[in-house]
Amino acid sequence: MSGFDFKYEAERFGLVFVWIAIVLLFGAMRPDTFLTWSNFSTIFGSEAVLVIVTLGLIIPLTAGDFDLSIAQTLTLASMATAILNARLDVPIVATIPIVLLIGISIGIINGAITLFFRVHSLIVTLGIGTFLHGITLWISNSQTISGVSPSLIKYVIVTRVFGIPIEFYYAMILAGIIWYVFSFTAFGQHLLFTGRGKEVARLTGVNVGAVRMSAFIASGFMGALAGILYTGTTGSANPSSGTFLLLPAFAAAFLGATCIRPGRFNPWGSVIAVYFLVTGINGLSVLGFRTFVQDLFYGGALVIAVMVSQLISGRKERSI
């Protein structure tokens, strides 16, 4: 593209401008509580978990698959971390790889069922997610489990860099890795073609099945990682932790696909979308609105995001 395409650039950064605008709006209304560094560093830190879940979602979404089980993978991973570490006294350095392996296994199961039986991933992961939630309730006896190693908490939330909890930087590193894979590797292009034109990809020698399987494994891994960080953030695991993260993550993934690289699921767009959404909710709660604004905001954002992305692509018929 030659020169500066104003319209395209405006579209790319539209969400960033809206974000800045709401920050200024809430800041003007509640300068003392909203517009403080401690408020923002809390938002940046505590929502890193949501960022990672969203990043985990966009990998299968790019390949044309849904992973609805990611939130329950998070819950199970969070609970497994607490049980292994606090109840069974497994050292945290051993707990983390075990939990990550659980996440990878869930990805393999999702992928294997979707690919071998040729069932839509929406159905498979919906069922697997609910099944995982059952396991979580079972192993935890529906109790919140606390007492995890302080070193985990230290390396997740207590340590701060520029005043922001370190888990924020973990999320940014992951976003950077995914951005690199999406933009600079053949695998990233294979993911994209698998999602947009399976037949084209197959006839061009792309192993479509392996690509989709890798995407499920990646989202399982990211779900488990988010679960570990969740336990580290709160110092405990509760059996419904992930339940309220699924919709926000989808909202952020689709909203993120309207900016930075419009028309595509992309990591930096996802990061911006997450912080846009949580800023909005934080601002509204600072203004005194009660918890229902969460549902209004997340639900509304998801629907508006898909409407906007359909407008970007000229309202073409889509399978899902």
Next chain:
Amino acid sequence: MTTPSVGAASGAPPLPSRLSIAGLTKVFGGNRALDAVDLDVAPGEIHGLLGQNGSGKSTLIKILSGFHAPDAGSISIDGKPIALPMPVAKHEAMGLAFVHQNLGLFPGGTVLENLIAGDHGRLRSWRINWREEAARARRLFATYELDLNPNALVETLSPVLRAQLAIVRAADRIQEHGSHDGSAILVLDEPTPFLPQEDVQALFSMMRRLSADGVSIIFVSHDIEEVLDVTDRATVLRDGKTIGSFETREMSRPQIVEMIVGRTLETERSAGNTIQSDSDGGAIVSSIKGQLISDLSFDVRPGEILGLTGLIGSGYDEIPYLLNGSTTAEAGSLTIRGETFELASLSPAQSMASGIVLIPADRQRTGVVLDLDLLENISLPVLDRYDRPAFINHRKLRSNAENLISRFTVKADGPAQPASDLSGGNQQKVVLAKWLQLEPVLVLLDEPTQGIDVGARAEIYDILNALCAAGASVLCATSEYEQLEAIAHRVLVFDRGRVSAELEGDRVTKSNIAKACYLRNKGENERV
């Protein structure tokens, strides 16, 4: 009921024709798809409609079904003029029904569900009485001596039963609506190409029964044998014009072929004499077996364009996909540059690595991804060349795509343009650029110029000729005889999964190919 109303003089005595079409014309962007076509079908007659691809048959059917509005001409049924364009979804009320090649059945539904689907008289009622409907279906099937269980799933039926079900459904619908003494017209649009011989006969006896009941049938077919067998009269279309109508039994096959193909001007042949007699090179295919193709062996020499053609259902069009592993063959092998592949286990990735590329016919679904840009579409097969040492070098990839876009004369703003912005011809050039940058040894083409304008077509021929001159072997499956005349060195003509004729050199002409396609080997197929 019909509402004949256009200003034509009414009160004239009804013509003997059930359906009368006069001067029907349809222009698509300067191209006369139909040019003053006339067609008369008598009551109770089976009337064949013959013509090559592009002769106007489908346009005519689409006007009859209300899909296209004609630019000129008139249609009347039983002497009553019909207001044009034909009203969509009202033709049953006028006693007109269609069975298209895909039959319009829902495979996961039962026979009964399919039978009443779209039967608004029944579906609009608040309660469907399934038992009564099943009894009615049984009576209907008994009338036509059809052994069909109303509760069977359509997907479990044999192809011929499905075709018969579709025909019975259409016939039932028009007889139910067309209150006046069975005055109905049934249009069968190529219902037979995938059916075995015996089954075609079963279908024909059903058609004869319907015609004996007074139903007029328009039978669209490529197949002269079938038309000779079942029709009373037939009409031939060529280049959008009516060439003639005749009593079938008074015509011979060669006469009909002559009418279908016409005396064509010689196309300028661009196939050069670059075939190398090098025995090492080229591709040798032995004993492949696919869906329709069985035990087929042939070879393609380096620098040769080998054409594959035949009528619809003859199986030639599955060969390109079998040879690169995108459709799994049941058996057979391919030897290329001394390396032999078992086709049953060949994958598209392996075939690419060995210098085999496939340019598929369905450009919009399998050739390019429309909402991705040209850079991405072109780069997909060569990404591994540009991701050294650690990441894709976007600058080099982009300049590669820019070079290809200009080398293949793709008319586009640049590599960042989405493929959906391009015309069909330019999309096809993008597909060619994508694949030919691999410098393949064997190029497999399926309908390479489908839906492409004349200018782009010539450019694509040039590209293919240059490819041959460079020593590649090219296999081109197409239903366009003219294209083969223009570029092929040799042509294999298929009939029901086997090669029925081979034409080489100067014998590769449009009319020779057409004759070979239409006049299939007699003997086992003789049945008149």
